[in-house]
Amino acid sequence: MAPSLVAGPTGKVVARRLGFALILLLVVSVLSFVLESLTPGNAALEILGTNATRAQYVALDKKLGLDLPIYQQYFNWLKAAIGGDLGTSVYSGQPVAHQIAQRLPVSLSLVIGALLASSVIGIGIGVISAVRGRAIGRGVDVLALIGFVLPSFWIAAELIVIFAVRLQWLPATGYVPLRTSPTEWLRSLVLPVASLSLFCIAAIAKQTREAMLDVLGSVYVRLARANGASRRSIVFRHGLRNASLPIVTVIGLQAVGLLGGTVFAETVFALPGLGSLLVNSALNHDLPLVQGVTICFTLMIVLINLVVDVAYTWLNPRLRTA
Amino acid sequence: MSAAEAIQSPVQWHSTFGRRLLKRPLAVSCLAFLVVVGLVGVIAPIALPGIETQHAGNLLQVNQAPSWDHLLGTDQLGRDVLQRLLVGTRVTIVGVLEAVVVLVGIGVPVGLAAGYLGGSFDRVAMWVVDLAFSIPGIIIVILVLSLYPENMPAAMVTLGVLLAPLIVRVTRSATLQIRDAPYIDAARVSGLSGAFIVSRHVLPRVSGAVIVQVSFLAAVALGAQAGLAFLNLLVPAPAPSWGGMVQDGTNVLLIHPWLIWPPGMAIALTMLAFSLLGDVARDVSTELWSPSSTPKKRGRRSAPKRFAAVPQVETSSLLSVQGLCISFDSQAGPVLAVDDVSIDINAGEVVGVVGESGCGKSLTLAAILGLLPGNGQITGGRIDFEGRDLVHLSERELRGIRGKQIALIAQDAMSGLDPCLRIGVQLEELIRRHTGNGRRLARRRAVELLAEVHLANPEQVARSYAHQLSGGMAQRVAIARALAGEPSLLLADEPTTALDVTIQAEILDLLRELSSTRGMAVLLVSHDWGVIADVCERVFVMYSGEVVEHAAAMPIYRSPLHPYTKALLLADPRDSDRGQALNSIGGTVPHPGEWPVGCRFQARCGIAVSRCAESKVRLTNLPDGRSTRCLRVEEMQA
Numbered sequence: 001m002a003p004s005l006v007a008g009p010t011g012k013v014v015a016r017r018l019g020f021a022l023i024l025l026l027v028v029s030v031l032s033f034v035l036e037s038l039t040p041g042n043a044a045l046e047i048l049g050t051n052a053t054r055a056q057y058v059a060l061d062k063k064l065g066l067d068l069p070i071y072q073q074y075f076n077w078l079k080a081a082i083g084g085d086l087g088t089s090v091y092s093g094q095p096v097a098h099q100i101a102q103r104l105p106v107s108l109s110l111v112i113g114a115l116l117a118s119s120v121i122g123i124g125i126g127v128i129s130a131v132r133g134r135a136i137g138r139g140v141d142v143l144a145l146i147g148f149v150l151p152s153f154w155i156a157a158e159l160i161v162i163f164a165v166r167l168q169w170l171p172a173t174g175y176v177p178l179r180t181s182p183t184e185w186l187r188s189l190v191l192p193v194a195s196l197s198l199f200c201i202a203a204i205a206k207q208t209r210e211a212m213l214d215v216l217g218s219v220y221v222r223l224a225r226a227n228g229a230s231r232r233s234i235v236f237r238h239g240l241r242n243a244s245l246p247i248v249t250v251i252g253l254q255a256v257g258l259l260g261g262t263v264f265a266e267t268v269f270a271l272p273g274l275g276s277l278l279v280n281s282a283l284n285h286d287l288p289l290v291q292g293v294t295i296c297f298t299l300m301i302v303l304i305n306l307v308v309d310v311a312y313t314w315l316n317p318r319l320r321t322a
Numbered sequence: 323m324s325a326a327e328a329i330q331s332p333v334q335w336h337s338t339f340g341r342r343l344l345k346r347p348l349a350v351s352c353l354a355f356l357v358v359v360g361l362v363g364v365i366a367p368i369a370l371p372g373i374e375t376q377h378a379g380n381l382l383q384v385n386q387a388p389s390w391d392h393l394l395g396t397d398q399l400g401r402d403v404l405q406r407l408l409v410g411t412r413v414t415i416v417g418v419l420e421a422v423v424v425l426v427g428i429g430v431p432v433g434l435a436a437g438y439l440g441g442s443f444d445r446v447a448m449w450v451v452d453l454a455f456s457i458p459g460i461i462i463v464i465l466v467l468s469l470y471p472e473n474m475p476a477a478m479v480t481l482g483v484l485l486a487p488l489i490v491r492v493t494r495s496a497t498l499q500i501r502d503a504p505y506i507d508a509a510r511v512s513g514l515s516g517a518f519i520v521s522r523h524v525l526p527r528v529s530g531a532v533i534v535q536v537s538f539l540a541a542v543a544l545g546a547q548a549g550l551a552f553l554n555l556l557v558p559a560p561a562p563s564w565g566g567m568v569q570d571g572t573n574v575l576l577i578h579p580w581l582i583w584p585p586g587m588a589i590a591l592t593m594l595a596f597s598l599l600g601d602v603a604r605d606v607s608t609e610l611w612s613p614s615s616t617p618k619k620r621g622r623r624s625a626p627k628r629f630a631a632v633p634q635v636e637t638s639s640l641l642s643v644q645g646l647c648i649s650f651d652s653q654a655g656p657v658l659a660v661d662d663v664s665i666d667i668n669a670g671e672v673v674g675v676v677g678e679s680g681c682g683k684s685l686t687l688a689a690i691l692g693l694l695p696g697n698g699q700i701t702g703g704r705i706d707f708e709g710r711d712l713v714h715l716s717e718r719e720l721r722g723i724r725g726k727q728i729a730l731i732a733q734d735a736m737s738g739l740d741p742c743l744r745i746g747v748q749l750e751e752l753i754r755r756h757t758g759n760g761r762r763l764a765r766r767r768a769v770e771l772l773a774e775v776h777l778a779n780p781e782q783v784a785r786s787y788a789h790q791l792s793g794g795m796a797q798r799v800a801i802a803r804a805l806a807g808e809p810s811l812l813l814a815d816e817p818t819t820a821l822d823v824t825i826q827a828e829i830l831d832l833l834r835e836l837s838s839t840r841g842m843a844v845l846l847v848s849h850d851w852g853v854i855a856d857v858c859e860r861v862f863v864m865y866s867g868e869v870v871e872h873a874a875a876m877p878i879y880r881s882p883l884h885p886y887t888k889a890l891l892l893a894d895p896r897d898s899d900r901g902q903a904l905n906s907i908g909g910t911v912p913h914p915g916e917w918p919v920g921c922r923f924q925a926r927c928g929i930a931v932s933r934c935a936e937s938k939v940r941l942t943n944l945p946d947g948r949s950t951r952c953l954r955v956e957e958m959q960a
Contacts, residue, residue, distance in 0.1 A: 024456050031462070035469050149593040151545055151565075153552050154586040158571045161579040172575075223738040223800070224748075226691050228725020228807055230755055237751065241742045260460035264549060268572060278461065279553050282468035290468040297461045305456060317742060317787045 010313045010320070016310050021302035028298045029081070032291045033074045047082035086295065090283065097294035099277065103297070106175055106273035107135055109185070110265060111258045113193040118200035119251055123240075125201070126208020126247075127220050130216060140209055144202035152261055156195035156268040163191060173270040192265040200254040207250040211243035218242070244315050252308035339530050342606045349606075352599040359592055362416040366408035373409040374561045376401055383580040386889045391530075394584045396572045403567070407584050417478045417556075419546035422540050424482025429489025430532060436490065436499035437497025444494070459484045460546060462912045467555045475557050478535050483598055492535045496528035530607035537600035541593040548589045564589050575725040612865075639666040640707070640843050641690070641728075641811055647702035648685050648694065650914070657915040660685050661867040669810065670832065670841040674858035674875070675842070676848055676890065683847045687813045689713075691730060692720040707811075726756050733816040735796035739788035739905035741955040745799055747770075748785030749806055756807035770870050771802040775832060794825035799831065805840075812836075814846045818853055851894040855863050855879055863887045866912055866922035869941065872950040883950040885927045921953070927952055 002250075047284035061067045068076070080087070086096035129136035170191055176184035212235075215221060221238050229238065262275030270276070274293055281289035313319045343349050360600040367374060379400035386396040394403035415611075436447040463477050500506060501524075509519045550556040551565025559566075564585040571581035650662035660682040667673045668857040675683045690705055690712060705712040707728065712720065732738050740748055749768035753759060760883060761765065765784075772780035775798040788796060797817060804812055814833065834857050835852050837844050848854050854861055854875070861878050863871040863886065871884040882888040889907045909926040918924060920935040927934070934953055943949045952958060 004950065008726060020453075020456075022454060027453065028457065032465055035466060087748070145597065148597060149541070149590040151548055151552070151568070151586070151589055153549060153572075154568055154582060154589070157568065157575055157582045158586075160572075160575055165576055165579065219732065219734065219737045220740045222693060223730060223732055224740065226476055226724055226730035226813075227803055228692055228721065228729075228752055228755060231721070233755075237743070238740050242740065246943070256456075256458065259458055263460060263464065263553065278464055279555070282464050282555060285468055285471060287468060290465050294458075294465050296460055297458045301456055301458055318789050319743075320709075 011309060013309050013313055013319075014306065017306050019174070021306070024302060025295065029078065029295060030074065031292075033070065033077070035285055036291075037117040042127055062287060081295070086292035089281070089286055089289045091284045092285040093287070096289050097290065100274065100296050103272055103274050103277050105177070106271050107262050107275060109189055109258075110192055110196070110262055110271065110273060111176070111255065113189050114200060114261075115251065115255055117193055118197040118204055118254065122196070122201040122204025123208050123247060125205040127212055127235065127240060129205065130209045130212035130239075137209060140202065140205045143198075143205050145198035147202035150198070151264075152195050152199065153264040153268050155198060156192070159180055159191045159195055159301045160166055162270070173268075175269075175271045175273075177278055188269075190311075191273060192269045195268070196258055197266050200258065203254055204247065204250055208243065208247050211246040212239055215239050215242040220274050227320075239316075248308055248311045248315065252258055252304055255304045259297055327403050332543050339606060342609070346602050346606065349602040352602070355591070355595045356599070359595075360412060360415055362408055365414040367412050370405050373401075373405050377560045385574060385581070387580060395580060397567075397581060398578065403581070404564035407588055410564050410567060410585070411588075412690060413474070413551070413557055413561065413563045414547055414565075414589075417474055417542055418543045420475055420614070421482040421543035421547075422536060424479050424879045425486040425489050425539060425543075426532070426536060428483060429486040430525075432486070433490040433493025434497055434524060434528070436522055437494040438516065438524060440501075447490060447494070451490050454484060454487040457484060460549070462553065463546065463550065464553075467550065472556060472558045472852045477550060477556060477633065478543065478547065479890050482541060483547050485542065488539060489532065489535055492531050495952055496531040497524055500524065500527050505719060526832050529602065534604045534607060534859035535602050537596050537603060541596035541600075544593050544596065548550055568712075569600070589955050591755065604833055604884060618906055638668065638800065640671075641671040641845070642666040642706045643686065643690070643703065644688060644706070645703035646686060646700065646705065647791040648682070648698055649691055649701045650699070651697045652915070654915070656701070658701075658917075659914040660689070661917075663864070663867070663869055664703075665845075665862050665869065667811070670837065670844055671860070672844045672846060672852035672858050674846045674848065674861045675863060675864055676851060677864035678849055678890075678911050680908075680913070681864040683849075684815050684862050686864075687730070687815050687845070687847055690813060691728060692725075693723055725752055725804070726807040727809050727811065728811045728813060729807060729809040730813045730815065731797070731804050731817050733819050735800040735817075735820075736788055736791070736793060738800055739791075739796060739803075743787075744784065745786050745788070745791075747804055749784070749799075752803060752806035768802075768806075771805055772799065774805065775799070775802045775836075777802075793821050794828065797825075797829050798822065798832065801829075801836070805836070808840075809842065811843045811845065814844055815880070816848055817846070817849065819848070826853065827856075833857060847865050851890055863890070866917055867914060868922065869952060870923065870951040871949065877946070877948065881959070882950045883944070883948060883955055884923075885924045885929055885954075885958070888958075889926070889928075921951070929957060 058067070076087060077087070084097055084099070088095055089099060092099070125136075125140060129140050160172045163170050170187055172191075175190045176187060178185045214240055216234070221234060224238055225234060262273055263279055264275070265271065266273040266276035267279055278290065278293045278297075280286075281293065327839065349684040359728055374718065377399070379396060379402060381400045382487070383396050384400045386392055388395045392404065392642050395405065397406070399640055400616050432447055436444040436793075459481065463480050466480045467473065467477050506519060506523055509523055514522075516907075547556070548563075548568070549564035551563040554566065554569060557566050568582050568587035568589075571578070571583075571585070574581060643663060643665045646660055646663045647658060649656040649658045651657075665673075665675065665686065675686070677683055685694065685698065687698055688698075690707075691714065692715065694700070700713050712723070715723070739745070746765065746768050749771060750761065750764040753764040753767050754761070757764070759768070769780045772783050777783050777795060777798050783791070783795065783799065788799075791799065801817075812833075818829050819835070821829065830853060833844055833846070836842060842856075846854065846858060856874050860874050862869050862874070862883060862917045863878075865886050871878065871882065873883070873889045878887060879891070882891055886907075893906050907926055912918065912922060914927070914937055918935065919939055920933075921927070921930065921939045924930040924934045931954070939949045939951050939953055941949050942955055944955070950958070
């Protein structure tokens with residue numbers, strides 16, 4: 001997170017972050033365009049295969065605008081993208097934006113679920129370990145290490161073995177939309193969310209513990225104690241409130257990481273979300289779709305950063321009232 | 323960084339780092355494990371030819387559990403899991419190496435340049451770094467793989483580029499730390515080129531920080547490599563890879579759940595080796611940067627140790643500290659910081675405790691409230707307050723006393739207020755707790771308290787945050803907070819030290835006024851004789867954890883009976899004549915644990931004689947109620 005971007009009152013922060021976001025989106029889209037132009041072969045080749053005539057290639061190139069110089073192609077794409085048209089999937093022929101819209105709710109459920117679960121559990125463990133001494137603190141360190149070294153896709157597979165195959169408590173794979181059945185929706189999300197959360201829980205708990213220990217050792221907490229503040233007030237009102245800035249930072253970072261994590265969770269649990277869409281379109285070399293999903297992920301990261309920055313100004317009176 | 327350390331040659335530091343790292347058994351086992359993995363990566367594909375292109379093994383022996391023939395069992399196509407695991411090591415290690423080479427190759431030079439050159443290059447570099455942190459790493463790599471299918475170098479190089487900013491940041495900050503070190507300056511002055519200085523002097527010194535970060539990022543790269551292989555995006559079938567083998571395992575999860583374990587554990591253990599190596603390297607690195615620092619202990623108030631009970635002295639005092647001893651645990655054993663201190667204060671009285679920093683004054687105050695810092699412990703004496711010995715109260719009982727009967731204000735009032743809460747909220751919290759009043763009453767009382775400490779606009783102050791107040795206002799607020807529980811004793815720990823002289827006088831006036839209108843006793847700790855003389859009726863002088871003199875304020879001011887008191891008075895700037903050189907006491911207060919035998923002031927004393935060093939000097943009680951810890955009291959009186 002860029003500390004240089006979080007000075008000044010909320011409006012200014014939002015404006016600055018939006019400027020940054022615009023640049024980020026441009027960079028990612030230009031990047032994907034340049035990479036694409038460097039690759040041998042093109043969409044016409046992908047669509048027509050190798051058995052078409054040269055005239056057919058040229059005609060399709062023209063139709064897709066692929067005969068134009070690369071910067072013009074980019075501006076055409078950009079113009080369309082701003083209007084919500086991200087092109088058409090080479091593989092399925094469907095509009096990219098439509099496919100993304102269809103799959104977005106699945107990924108959002110997954111990411112928001114994992115974020116909620118890991119924030120609540122992580123902050124809880126962090127606070128307890130800060131207040132209750134070293135043994136739990138060491139436990140958090142071990143948990144963080146395990147969460148870091150065990151790949152989420154491996155955890156996902158093992159969760160299926162334990163909870164779906166052996167215990168048969170939860171479905172192994174698949175997704176039930178919220179509208180079809182809220183309880184089944186929840187049940188279909190438990191294991192994917194759990195597979196993504198272990199690392200997040202550990203990271204959030206670790207940060208919470210460190211931030212809490214810092215605050216609990218501060219002069220103002222010592223004076224609040226000396227003048228009779230209650231234990232609960234020390235831990236929650238003074239402690240957690242002041243520790244919240246680094247905690248929000250780490251939650252923001254975890255949210256960005258979770259977007260990447262959807263790729264694995266959705267693949268293992270066969271969830272029809274953006275992550276599995278990205279993997280499938282990459283396996284099919286469906287470039288417009290890959291590009292669209294990438295832009296969509298970047299947009300979400302921009303949004304997460306924006307929320308984090310607004311949370312900063314909201315949580316830190318020095319930024320709000322400066 | 324100490325001067326001695328700054329002079330130490332960086333090259334020497336570099337080799338020390340390596341040697342210290344190799345002294346840690348954990349680091350050695352991690353390195354050994356990684357070397358074995360590397361060797362397997364080199365040898366296995368040569369020793370086991372044909373595995374990489376093997377589509378199927380013995381189809382009559384599919385999905386077998388581990389046996390003597392197949393130590394790790396077979397997969398769904400009857401291939402030996404162990405062989406595939408060993409052969410698949412190479413692609414994993416090569417992928418990690420590709421990413422690491424790129425991220426070091428980009429990150430270290432850019433970070434060194436940004437840190438060493440500074441200026442606009444630094445700004446642009448840091449801006450790009452910020453940008454890179456917002457780019458979704460694994461997503462971009464998948465984008466690259468959709469353009470260059472199953473092209474591992476392309477993927478891992480991209481990953482290296484995306485991770486390089488982390489190295490840039492670490493290298494830059496390590497460079498910034500030493501850019502202005504004396505030996506770098508010396509090299510610059512002697513006309514050496516920037517490139518030479520950086521490669522010869524800066525690079526070795528930042529390498530510790532870089533190694534820590536690289537070993538962590540190697541683990542990240544391994545995780546990413548395995549993940550991409552798991553998604554079938556990286557390694558063309560049938561060639562084995564650890565991630566790909568987990569994928570194979572998930573396909574037969576229902577019938578053969580064992581299959582994900584060997585590759586999963588291979589990934590986890592290798593990542594573990596990288597990250598543990600990084601952890602140990604960080605420990606070693608910080609140890610070298612600050613060799614004298616002992617690990618910081620965040621102690622909780624531990625139960626007081628059993629010590630010989632000090633008989634209670636009949637006293638009419640409000641608070642009576644008798645024979646208080648405080649010690650801290652250090653690596654060399656317990657160190658006494660406050661030694662046999664006795665202090666008393668009557669109801670409504672203002673009493674001063676004076677002495678230089680490090681004499682144990684603040685520790686004594688902290689002990690009264692049961693809030694000793696770190697692993698400090700009361701190891702002797704008693705603290706009688708309203709018929710109870712505070713030393714033996716439980717934390718819960720002490721919480722009932724803090725604020726309600728004994729309150730505290732401290733030196734830097736601004737940092738003593740919670741920066742995130744409005745002043746009113748901080749006061750209301752304590753008022754409600756101490757009085758049991760409801761929110762509305764507490765709010766009104768908070769504003770009243772702020773008016774009582776003569777804040778001009780109490781309502782506005784109640785709505786403010788600490789950072790919006792001046793230092794003097796903050797100290798008034800802190801006093802108002804201390805009054806919330808209507809305490810009978812206020813402990814004031816250097817309450818005016820951080821303030822301007824005019825504000826100091828106002829705060830002291832306020833304390834005196836509150837003491838007389840409320841009948842509240844004030845125990846005022848200060849190193850400033852002027853502050854003490856201004857408001858106190860009686861004075862205790864402390865030196866090196868002991869009370870060295872005690873008397874009423876005026877007599878001690880006119881005729882000090884301890885050389886230390888006299889020296890302190892002479893060093894008071896307010897008493898010096900204009901234009902005259904300021905007196906100061908030569909030498910420093912000896913640290914706890916370094917106290918000499920006999921009088922602790924002897925080394926700085928003008929009238930010390932040989933018997934001052936013979937044995938512990940006792941406090942002599944004089945007929946007029948004064949006492950002093952000096953063997954030459956007759957000479958002092960003369």
